[in-house]
Amino acid sequence: xxxxxxxxxxxxxxxxxxxxxxxxxxxxxxxxxxxxxxxxxxxxxxxxxxxxxxxxxxxxxxxxxxxxxxxxxxxxxxxxxxxxxxxxxxxxxxxxxxxxxxxxxxxxxxxxxxxxxxxxxxxxxxxxxxxxxxxxxxxxxxxxxxxxxxxxxxxxxxxxxxxxxxxxxxxxxxxxxxxxxxxxxxxxxxxxxxxxxxxxxxxxxxxxxxxxxxxxxxxxxxxxxxxxxxxxxxxxxxxxxxxxxxxxxxxxxxxxxxxxxxxxxxxxxxxxxxxxxxxxxxxxxxxxxxxxxxxxxxxxxxxxxxxxxxxxxxxxxxxxxxxxxxxxxxxxxxxxxxxxxxxxxxxxxxxxxxxxxxxxxxxxxxxxxxxxxxxxxxxxxxxxxxxxx
Numbered sequence: 253x254x255x256x257x258x259x260x261x262x263x264x265x266x267x268x269x270x271x272x273x274x275x276x277x278x279x280x281x282x283x284x285x286x287x288x289x290x291x292x293x294x295x296x297x298x299x300x301x302x303x304x305x306x307x308x309x310x311x312x313x314x315x316x317x318x319x320x321x322x323x324x325x326x327x328x329x330x331x332x333x334x335x336x337x338x339x340x341x342x343x344x345x346x347x348x349x350x351x352x353x354x355x356x357x358x359x360x361x362x363x364x365x366x367x368x369x370x371x372x373x374x375x376x377x378x379x380x381x382x383x384x385x386x387x388x389x390x391x392x393x394x395x396x397x398x399x400x401x402x403x404x405x406x407x408x409x410x411x412x413x414x415x416x417x418x419x420x421x422x423x424x425x426x427x428x429x430x431x432x433x434x435x436x437x438x439x440x441x442x443x444x445x446x447x448x449x450x451x452x453x454x455x456x457x458x459x460x461x462x463x464x465x466x467x468x469x470x471x472x473x474x475x476x477x478x479x480x481x482x483x484x485x486x487x488x489x490x491x492x493x494x495x496x497x498x499x500x501x502x503x504x505x506x507x508x509x510x511x512x513x514x515x516x517x518x519x520x521x522x523x524x525x526x527x528x529x530x531x532x533x534x535x536x537x538x539x540x541x542x543x544x545x546x547x548x549x550x551x552x553x554x555x556x557x558x559x560x561x562x563x564x565x566x567x568x569x570x571x572x573x574x575x576x577x578x579x580x581x582x583x584x585x586x587x588x589x590x591x592x593x594x595x596x597x598x599x600x601x602x603x604x605x606x607x608x609x610x611x612x613x614x615x616x617x618x619x620x621x622x623x624x625x626x627x628x629x630x631x632x633x634x635x636x637x638x639x640x641x
Contacts, residue, residue, distance in 0.1 A: 253589045254559065255387055256352040256632040258359070261319040261345070262295075263288040264621045269631040273610035275585035277603050278593045280614030285621030289614065290451075290563050290593045296349040299360050300444035305375050305421045308347075313374035314364055318347050321619035346379065348636055352387040356395075356440050361638050365420065377420035382637035383436060389635050395436055397637065398424050405434070443558055451563035453477045453546045455539040461546060462535040467511075467519030471555040473546070480534070481519035483549040485511040491554040495583065499552075503544055503576035521545065539568045544577065551580040556587035566596040578602030582609075 257270045264285040280286055298304040311317050350359030361380040365373065381398040382389070395406050396414070403415040403424060414434075418427055425441040428434045452475060454460065460478030471490070473483040487496050488511070500509055506526030511519055522531035523541065534542060547565055562581070566574060578599055584590055585608050594600060603609050613624040 254351045254353050256634055257293065258348070258350045258352075258634045258636070259289070259292045260348040260636070262292045262347055262349070263317060263319070264321065264616070264619065265289065265292060266319045266321060266620045268621065268623070269634045270612060270623060271610075271626075271632045272589070274589055274608040275582065275603065275606060276589075276591045276610050276612055277600055278591065278612045278614065279595060279600055280624070281616075282595070284614040284616055286593050286595070286614055287563075288621060290561065290591075292349060293561065293591070294449055296351065296360070297444055297447050297449070299349075299358075299381075299423045300425045300441045302423070302426050304360070304362070304423060305378070308362065308376050309372075309374040314345065314347060314362065314376040318345060319620075346638075347376070348638075350634075350636070352632070352634065354387060355385070356436060357384050357387055357389065358382070358440060358444075359637050360423070361636070375421060378423060379420075380638040381424050383424070383440060384637070385436075388633060389637055394637065396424060396428070396434070403428065446557045447559040447561070448472070448550070448557045449561045449563070450475065450547070450550050450565070451561075453543055455542045455546075455568065459542070461521075461542060462533075462537075464514065464518040464520040466517055467513065472553055472557075473549045477546045477549075480546055480549055481511050481521045483553075484509060484521065484545070485519060486554060487549065487552050491552055495580075496548060496552055499548055499576050499580055500545075502579070503573040504541070509545065540570055540573070543568050544573055547577060548580060551584040556584070559589045559591070560584060561591040561593070563593045564595070565592065566594055566599050571596075571598050574599045575602045578606075582606040 254272050257272060259265045259268045265288055278286055278289060295304060295307055298307045308314060308317060345364055347362045351357060359382050360378060362376045363379040365375060365377045379400060382394060383396040384393040385395055386393050397404050398418065401418050402413060403418055404411045405414040414428065424437060429438040429441045431438040454476055460476055461480040465478055465481060467482040470479045470482040470486045473479055497508065500507055508524045510522045512522050513519055521534040523537055524531045565577060574596060581590060581592060581603060604611060614621055615624045
């Protein structure tokens with residue numbers, strides 16, 4: 253489980269260190285930075301998927317994503333660092349992302365490309381990476397460190413050069429994740445790759461979830477929802493069928509869901525409601541009903557991930573079904589670390605009743621996103637591995 257998330261110089265987030273729990277509910281007023289916190293976590297996950305540089309380039313390059321707030325805020329932060337750490341970081345454009353966990357922790361720093369004749373001027377470069385054991389970074393816990401093109405690794409009590417010419421657009425996860433020689437890199441990469449983000453379930457008229465699809469066992473639903481029927485049937489066969497039926501009945505009293513299978517192997521959702529003479533197909537369902545079924549399939553997955561992130565799951569849902577959704581989310585948090593980014597008071601109120609819930613309220617201070625009520629000295633301990641001067 254991730255205990256701490258650290259972000260520096262990303263959009264409205266100048267310097268943030270966030271303590272995390274099992275079930276994290278991120279909320280705040282419009283424009284407070286909820287989406288930026290979500291996007292920063294998603295960008296961090298791209299380091300393990302060979303796409304962090306291209307993801308930043310698609311956002312317009314480093315200049316379009318780094319902190320663009322008042323200069324006095326950056327100055328104030330540097331003065332604060334002097335008071336706390338007795339030193340100041342170089343005033344160099346760097347976007348930094350990292351997390352701490354009980355087993356392995358990771359941080360990455362991205363900067364502007366070195367001057368060259370290349371036309372890929374929007375591509376940032378990975379300047380620094382580090383993996384360390386446990387949540388606290390110390391010389392004794394540092395396992396892998398990448399500085400520009402050189403990667404060093406701990407071998408016994410010594411540090412040795414593991415690679416000398418890593419490309420500036422490649423992460424250590426791209427080139428060193430060998431289960432025999434670098435098991436910690438391999439393990440951490442696979443763990444991050446297993447994070448699941450749900451924010452783009454399509455419910456429009458032409459959404460894949462509304463059409464019958466060839467069915468195959470689906471313990472992990474796709475992000476576009478195209479395998480909804482197969483995912484629900486998989487839950488029925490190897491998952492928590494009773495919870496699925498109870499949740500649908502709670503959200504839609506008197507309703508039940510069945511999966512019809514054609515001779516050609518196509519699976520289709522059939523939604524039975526009290527008072528209707530025939531079941532409704534997925535093509536006939538309202539956007540809210542279809543979205544609830546998609547969320548139920550994701551949250552009741554028979555193969556829980558280490559981290560699941562839901563971005564505004566209340567979108568298009570009727571307020572009356574939010575308590576049932578909160579129950580699903582709380583149940584998922586028993587097996588996965590869960591993030592919920594939301595501005596729904598009713599969903600927040602329902603989730604706050606759960607014993608694992610950690611409420612993270614964001615606010616803006618002169619353009620900078622901060623955690624409400626979390627003073628600088630009360631933040632979790634965090635130190636960026638990149639050397640200071």
